[in-house]
Amino acid sequence: MALHPETEPHDHGMLDVGDGNRVYWETCGNPRGKPALVLHGGPGSGCTPYFRRLFDPAAYRIVLLDQRGCGRSRPHASAYDTDMSVNTTAHLIADLGALRRHLGIERWLVWGLSFGSVLGLRYAQTHPGAVSELVLTGVATGSNAEVALLTRGLGRIFPEAFQAFHAFQAFEGSKTAQAAPAATPFLAGSPERERSGNLAAAYNRLIESPDPRVRERAARAWTDWETATIPAPPRSVERFEDPVFRLGFARTVTHYFANDHFLGEGNDEGVVLRDAALLKDIPGTLVQGSLDFGNLLGTVWRLHHAWAGSELVIVDEAGHDAGAPGMARALVAATDKYATR
Numbered sequence: 001m002a003l004h005p006e007t008e009p010h011d012h013g014m015l016d017v018g019d020g021n022r023v024y025w026e027t028c029g030n031p032r033g034k035p036a037l038v039l040h041g042g043p044g045s046g047c048t049p050y051f052r053r054l055f056d057p058a059a060y061r062i063v064l065l066d067q068r069g070c071g072r073s074r075p076h077a078s079a080y081d082t083d084m085s086v087n088t089t090a091h092l093i094a095d096l097g098a099l100r101r102h103l104g105i106e107r108w109l110v111w112g113l114s115f116g117s118v119l120g121l122r123y124a125q126t127h128p129g130a131v132s133e134l135v136l137t138g139v140a141t142g143s144n145a146e147v148a149l150l151t152r153g154l155g156r157i158f159p160e161a162f163q164a165f166h167a168f169q170a171f172e173g174s175k176t177a178q179a180a181p182a183a184t185p186f187l188a189g190s191p192e193r194e195r196s197g198n199l200a201a202a203y204n205r206l207i208e209s210p211d212p213r214v215r216e217r218a219a220r221a222w223t224d225w226e227t228a229t230i231p232a233p234p235r236s237v238e239r240f241e242d243p244v245f246r247l248g249f250a251r252t253v254t255h256y257f258a259n260d261h262f263l264g265e266g267n268d269e270g271v272v273l274r275d276a277a278l279l280k281d282i283p284g285t286l287v288q289g290s291l292d293f294g295n296l297l298g299t300v301w302r303l304h305h306a307w308a309g310s311e312l313v314i315v316d317e318a319g320h321d322a323g324a325p326g327m328a329r330a331l332v333a334a335t336d337k338y339a340t341r
Contacts, residue, residue: 004056027062037063054322070248114137115256120134135331141272157293200253231319315327
């Protein structure tokens with residue numbers, strides 16, 4: 001099944017969501033079609049035109065946005081003076097509600113990739129009346145166990161890359177510990193959290209350094225680690241070569257990873273998994289690559305079995321990549337299935 005034709009936005013804008021933030025949004029496809037919301041990953045990646053092609057433009061009113069701090073939204077997380085304390089899961093969920101009301105939409109299908117699946121799941125659990133269906137891929141739930149896997153557990157699979165990733169943090173952390181500003185109670189990227197073995201918190205502290213050279217080197221080390229854990233060649237991510245994207249992305253990811261994804265207490269095994277029963281009245285499709293390292297925890301399987309209305313589609317020889325051919329086919333099949341529901 002091929003991707004749907006390319007389509008351009010017929011409307012777009014910058015929505016003032018408060019806290020000094022303006023969020024970029026666009027709508028494509030049929031203005032009278034079934035509303036569908038696209039939630040990108042990262043957190044901090046931003047939307048791309050590719051996502052539009054996963055929906056039939058004759059059937060869907062496709063809504064894309066760049067979440068706070070990334071893409072075309074402003075202020076951008078790469079700017080040192082951007083206030084990250086107003087970039088949390090609760091803020092992002094509130095932004096979705098504001099955008100839905102701004103566009104005059106009652107309910108929409110929610111499509112999410114990676115962190116977008118975390119955000120989509122929590123949004124559906126807390127606002128079930130606004131979500132008609134869920135289509136999720138590269139599925140994550142934002143648990144601390146998932147963060148531990150991505151920042152430490154994969155070190156056993158990629159020992160050389162992990163040694164560099166860990167050694168950089170230890171060396172730079174020791175140099176900047178005295179110069180770094182005191183951590184605020186809001187941020188989990190504190191010395192105490194770092195001593196507990198939370199590498200995301202340690203990297204977040206470096207990326208919040210007042211020294212731009214430390215920030216840039218830490219962002220590069222973080223994205224080098226993410227690139228190294230891609231399961232198959234070519235192990236390269238073009239957007240990581242853009243210093244603005246790289247810094248904004250690494251700052252946002254470590255901000256969320258260091259703070260339990262802002263999901264509250266009890267997130268070691270997963271607040272989203274714990275509350276999976278709240279999704280019982282929402283149909284959903286989970287599309288997962290068999291080589292996605294998130295599968296090592298069985299997260300998507302556990303979510304599927306806890307969510308009565310879900311369908312699980314495993315795509316062989318695909319990883320954490322919604323653009324892989326088999327993944328694209330499964331995602332198009334899912335959105336086509338829900339187009340007339």
